[in-house]
Amino acid sequence: MVAIGGISLPRFVAPSLHRQSFSPPAIGFARFPNRISYRSTVALLDEVEKTGSRAAIVNRKVDGLVKSDCETDFDATLGNGHARNSGKILGVLSTVGNSTNIKWHECSVGKIERQSLLEQKGCVIWITGLSGSGKSCVACALNQILYKMGKLAYILDGDNVRHGLNRDLGFKAEDRAENIKRIGEVAKLFAHAGVICIASLISPYRRDRDACRAILPDGYFIEVFMDVPLEVCEARDAKGLYKLARAGKIKGFTGIDDPYEVPLNCEIVLKNNGGSPCEMAEKVMSYLEQKGFLQA
Numbered sequence: 001m002v003a004i005g006g007i008s009l010p011r012f013v014a015p016s017l018h019r020q021s022f023s024p025p026a027i028g029f030a031r032f033p034n035r036i037s038y039r040s041t042v043a044l045l046d047e048v049e050k051t052g053s054r055a056a057i058v059n060r061k062v063d064g065l066v067k068s069d070c071e072t073d074f075d076a077t078l079g080n081g082h083a084r085n086s087g088k089i090l091g092v093l094s095t096v097g098n099s100t101n102i103k104w105h106e107c108s109v110g111k112i113e114r115q116s117l118l119e120q121k122g123c124v125i126w127i128t129g130l131s132g133s134g135k136s137c138v139a140c141a142l143n144q145i146l147y148k149m150g151k152l153a154y155i156l157d158g159d160n161v162r163h164g165l166n167r168d169l170g171f172k173a174e175d176r177a178e179n180i181k182r183i184g185e186v187a188k189l190f191a192h193a194g195v196i197c198i199a200s201l202i203s204p205y206r207r208d209r210d211a212c213r214a215i216l217p218d219g220y221f222i223e224v225f226m227d228v229p230l231e232v233c234e235a236r237d238a239k240g241l242y243k244l245a246r247a248g249k250i251k252g253f254t255g256i257d258d259p260y261e262v263p264l265n266c267e268i269v270l271k272n273n274g275g276s277p278c279e280m281a282e283k284v285m286s287y288l289e290q291k292g293f294l295q296a
């Protein structure tokens, strides 16, 4: 661990911190001296307008950009994939679920361009585990480490999203399924935006987690299991909810009278006594680095 500005940071971030300043990068073209200039951007955009496609940018390999397989996958899962799955394509209009006569709009600034801008790859880190297992602490520690490295992450915390988007949902199985589905879809959009999206929610049912995995390209859904026994979570009881559940004042509480299905083949397992949240986040960082998510 190293202590910088009163914040303890794990070893993982120390080398880069020695080399570079802490300030978050400025936004705008000025930040990318090694990238395409404003003048040539305008020229390219003119060409895009003329040809009506993003191919001008992609095929000219500006800044080494090439449309990758993964982007094709993302495009498919975002729009056309759904239309194709619905089996009903009416010329350029599609029917997706109950949405009739809709059309997918393309833009010349795509995932590859955003990745290049952010110097990272968007993905979803899905942290699952019992209440009190340490999901939020790990999510926050991970977010801090990434921020200090100049990487953009965003946390979708079950508790927080239930304050807004999912405020209409309770804790019955179908409400949890809807909660997880919506957060999965939002997380996919963040990943497509190039952001490292950290979803932290109990997500107790395997089927619901697997459905979120299925809407992302292979490798872009990273499931992290907080492997902390119920007794430990209950002893922590940070919010006093286990006590209420044991007293019968909360019904259907995960681990008490509602099931938690342990992941069978997740990417990362964080065991109880595996160290502080920061040390656990360091393990996730190693995975991200090894898989190339910390570069464009």
Ligand SMILES: Nc1ncnc2c1ncn2[C@@H]1O[C@H](COP(=O)(O)OS(=O)(=O)O)[C@@H](OP(=O)(O)O)[C@H]1O
Residues within 6 Å of the ligand: 130, 131, 132, 136, 157, 158, 159, 162, 171, 175, 176, 177, 179, 180, 200, 201, 202, 203, 204, 239, 241, 250, 251, 252, 253, 254
């Ligand atoms: N019945 C029941 N079961 C489990 N948890 C409950 C329940 N009622 C309220 N809470 C509080 O809601 C938080 C879990 O919300 P999630 O959106 O993560 O749950 S789920 O994924 O839809 O199962 C959870 O937060 P965490 O402790 O951070 O996990 C609890 O604070």
Ligand SMILES: Nc1ncnc2c1ncn2[C@@H]1O[C@H](COP(=O)(O)OP(=O)(O)O)[C@@H](O)[C@H]1O
Residues within 6 Å of the ligand: 129, 130, 131, 132, 133, 134, 135, 136, 137, 138, 236, 238, 275, 276, 277, 280
């Ligand atoms: N790695 C850890 N080791 C020991 N205690 C922890 C650890 N991570 C979290 N805790 C404790 O557990 C409590 C619940 O953590 P939290 O992140 O809120 O869990 P969750 O989001 O899964 O409900 C916190 O009050 C914290 O003190």
